[in-house]
Amino acid sequence: MTRPHVFLVAAERSGDLLGAGLARELRELTGGEIRLSGIGGSAMADEGIVSQTSIDGLNILGWIDGLKAYKRVKQAVAEAVAAIVAAKPDSVVLIDSWGFTLRVARGVREADPSIRLVKYVGPQVFATRPGRAATLAATVDELLTILSFDAPFYAPHGLPVTFVGNPTLERLPTGDGPAFRSRHGIEAEETVLVVLLGSRPSEIRRMTGPFVAGLTRLKAAHPDLRLVMPVADPVADQVDAQIARHPVLAEAVRVAEDEKADAFAAADLALACSGTVVTELATAGVPTVTSYKLGWITWSLVRAFNLLKTPHISLVNIAADARIIPEVIQLSCTGANLAREVDALVTDKPRRDAISERLRAVTETLRGTGQASRRAAEAVLAGLSR
Structure with a gap:
């Protein structure tokens, strides 16, 4: 039986930490019988995921900073899409970083619609720009949310939502x-x-x-x-x-x-x-x-x-x-x-x-029921079987 292949994408430190936790749980749940690759930072590298492209310069927020970094972001998106399409994974998990991961998702969907796309951490539509819920629903196959009150914003658009809990609340040791x-x-x-x-x-x-x-x-x-x-x-x-x-x-x-x-x-x-x-x-x-x-x-x-x-x-x-x-x-x-x-x-x-x-x-x-990274990993694996 071919090992499933999951490609993780993170563009900034918080996503890199989420990706590292997810990678650990995916390996543990499958007994190591999974192939992991991706794009991320030092935390994911510590879990053995060597980034396929650099995420330097992608840790940005706001329209003006985004415009200043436009060429860098455009290049990074193209590199990410090329790396994913070449790897042809079973599933891509796009972690946080709304602007960057949305562009990557669209690029992958256009290039190879057979690849399953999972968004891990949704845009904060409860706080600003609720139209992003419809945009996300039209782009990815599933949302893994860290907020218990996210689901109603996406339900009208038919996007499957799984609440996994917030790993941030578990990550910091006593x-x-x-x-x-x-x-x-x-x-x-x-x-x-x-x-x-x-x-x-x-x-x-x-x-x-x-x-x-x-x-x-x-x-x-x-x-x-x-x-x-x-x-x-x-x-x-x-x-x-x-x-x-x-x-x-x-x-x-x-x-x-x-x-x-x-x-x-x-x-x-x-x-x-x-x-x-x-x-x-x-x-x-x-x-x-x-x-x-x-x-x-x-x-x-x-x-x-x-x-x-x-x-x-x-x-x-x-x-x-x-x-x-x-x-x-x-x-x-x-x-x-x-x-x-x-x-x-x-x-x-x-x-x-x-x-x-x-x-x-x-x-x-x-916090939810705890073990948020494990719940996220379970959702990713369940998606592979659908």
Whole structure:
């Protein structure tokens, strides 16, 4: 019997991590009797999937950044489609990264309609651009969603949807806070603020200014506040450049991604660019102030066409339909506003404790039945038999 062949496609760090978890479970469920290939980053490479093309330069967000990277994206799409068609897998799993994976899906569908296409993590149609549900339904064979409330948006368009749960809520191991503090000379009574600038180069460019301004104010008000900066591997060079440029960042304990769980366990609170990491912080029960800025032209288009359909940007706030995590976005994203929101948490431990408890409760409901990567792998294998 021929081993099934599954091709995984991820274009940025969060998708790369999802792909790695999926690959592990596919191998375990089949006893290794499966062929895996794909396009991804270092996490998938650690699982033995050597990327068929580079994903450098694809970690982008927004129309303007997309236009700037158009040639690179167009080239990467062509390379990805060519690699998939040449490999002729039984199934392609397209992970997150809406713009890139949609173009790849369309290219593969046109070149070889016999290849099954599975989208893993759908576009956030509940928050913006609901028309994408119909677009996706016309392009792929199945959606594996990490959100329990996604399915009704796709049902009218006839797209089969399988809720697998959110692997992000399971991926981060329980950290050792006391050990982290001991390693880095942080006393038990000191207040630790974890700072995360973002996982995309564009985010680091936009968020560093207001973050630095806010942190400078906070350190002036609370000189003993200890800053900790876990840095994602793909953007380490960009973050390190900002650390070298700004004294308040240079004061921080800078750690690599492998210490993230321990850093979160040691944290009293966090200031983070909005994204997957905010959900990870919520899972660890870390009270967080989150922030985000789009490019001005992109933001103007969002406002002009009323594309933002939810009052919140953080998944935990959306799921709870409440502002558990303070959000400081766009025009409000200034050093003064960030400092004020963080300061309110620094000086109010009972509030931090209450937020921590609510965050753990909300993320527990988002987790689903657990073993999300395994459920995703089971769905992929079930699709192969249909």
